Amino acid sequence: MNELDLRNDLRVERLAKSYGPEAPVLQGLDLTVPGGALAALLGPSGCGKTTLLRIVAGFLHADAGTVAVGGRTLVGPGVHLPPERRRIGIVPQEGALFPHLSVARNVAFGLTGLDRSERCHRTEEMLDLVGLAGYGDRMPHELSGGQQQRIALARALAPRPALVLLDEPFNALDSALRAGVRADVRAALRATGATALLVTHDQQEALSTADLVAVVRQGRIAQCDTPQNLYRRPADPWVAGFVGDACLLPGTVANGGSTATTSLGTVALTSPPVGRSTGTVVLRPEQLRLVDPDTAAAVRGTVTDVCFYGHDAKVTVAVPGLGDPVNVRVSGAVSIDPGQETGISVTGEATLHP
Template sequence: MRELLSVEKLQCAYEGTPVLRSVSFSIEEGEIACLLGPSGCGKTTVLRAIAGFIEAESGAIRVNGEVISDGKSTLPPEKRGMGMVFQDYALFPHLTIAENIAFGLKGKSRSEKQQAVEEVLNLVELPDLAKRYPHELSGGQQQRVALARALAPKPRLLLMDEPFSNLDTDLRRQLSAEMRRILKKQQIASIMVTHDQQEAFTISDRLGVLSQGEVQQWGTPEELFYQPATPEVASFVGKGVMVSGKALAPDRLSCELGELEFAEPFGKDGCEGRSIRLFLRPTDIQLTHEGSVSAEVLACEFQGSQTQYSLKLASGLELQAVESGMHRYPIGEQVALRVAPHRPIVFFDR
């Protein structure tokens, strides 16, 4: 596919305070991308700069190779051919759903507007709600209308600012999957910002973790989860704990969890004695009936198909594990544990 959007060393500030220091990434035509990061990290600022709502101090934003912002000049928002879905949907309460969708269809005849409204309402599976008002719709329906309104002008790029944040967890998961289906069907490239990593995994082809004014890593969800570039990325895309150890061989190390051997080497010959850190997620820890390392059960949470345990080693290190069996270990009990030998463990040099 051809590159659609390129953001290069983007810098933005509010009242002289730097927010984006050097943000760089690109997306291709038809690709769904996501910017993931904690509140206040600058995710929305990136969207606003791409949309043209704020001006970049430096760096460049290109669409199809054309510079639309470079710190010296900027293309007005209405000429960028982009759609936007806001966090609060921004629907006009005094307009019907059809009127809300048709609002942005400038320069079209009445029949063309009607046809466009019908098309997008069918696309978001709300064909019978054209004459209703926003207050008569559920939160999920309002979110679909906001998407329909953004898609009606057929934008070359869709920008979404935490579009599911006002919905409950189950509905967010459902609509994330539906949003991906709709965008892929229309082959519309899009960028969504969120602080919810599960939401980002569900919808995106590629994603980036934004922190300290920069994109810490940009890649597929699988790459960021299994091959995080930094401990910060690892901790943000999945819960876990960092454990320090010493290499005994390219595939063996010693740490608070004992002497561990791995299916895949983490180093090369001659790495003996090197300091290594493991990022261990709950799925990396197994509870066993026998083992040289034990931990106290601090808490357990039954989750239906699995139980999640909070554990504490004699050293004071606390970590979590998940078990799918029916047996439940009581709080206060000492249990043996081990690192799952065939899991793809994340390693970092100290």
């Protein structure tokens, strides 16, 4: 059973913050994160992600709006609880461990009101949780970057916070370490039942790690959904283009039709509109297939670039009549080169945005 009360949901309503009359950052932002869930905040630089995190942590005052955790108001009209009274753990970039304290003393730093035996037990429990049991006597400089991030998480979780804030905690790690540390962090958060909010610039990190992904655009939430729904059913073309690669095509739907006519052929729609409609059809690169250019219903194009990633490859194809080339995801080995002609066919369903 989770250590925390199940009512540790995060609710942010109509949150506003500006750094002057000409610099609005948050503009009536609303966000709800269920108790025990890990939500990722994703968005371009300057959209308000870090400002939101700092207001929730108590480091900044909001101009308007409310923040509540587990029904307890932290920010509101006339209310601004200081950071130390919010029951919020913070994992900053690069860990930020105290260099003069041992690993055990770093983890135990926020454990107030406990006797020595209880502090030691809780510290050992947290080190075991993050897979670093027996490391208590070491100093931070004796740890790798991934180990330091695990210790920073253990320190944040030790006081049993209702909410954990993670501010791009994997940025300083090399790609070989990131996936493993992310998995360990997610497992530790789930084991304690803490609600968590992760700020990241990495779309793949958000989609692969979080239970919910909230895309921030100009100080508001453009869409908050599960990773699969966000990717498969983006709220608008901007979200589609920001979260992963997207092929955006002009499309037309006849009255009562369930398909759209595009420059890549006829495409099935997830939610056909009522009546005749025109708009932007959103396809993902993995929905496109390279076929023989003489295949019936295939659209001809010319390969302009091939990027091989090992597990798959991205093939860029210029199609007559399309302003921008399209990207096609191909599994395994690639047997086509730039300059060659190919055919493209579409599989699966697309979304239409009038």
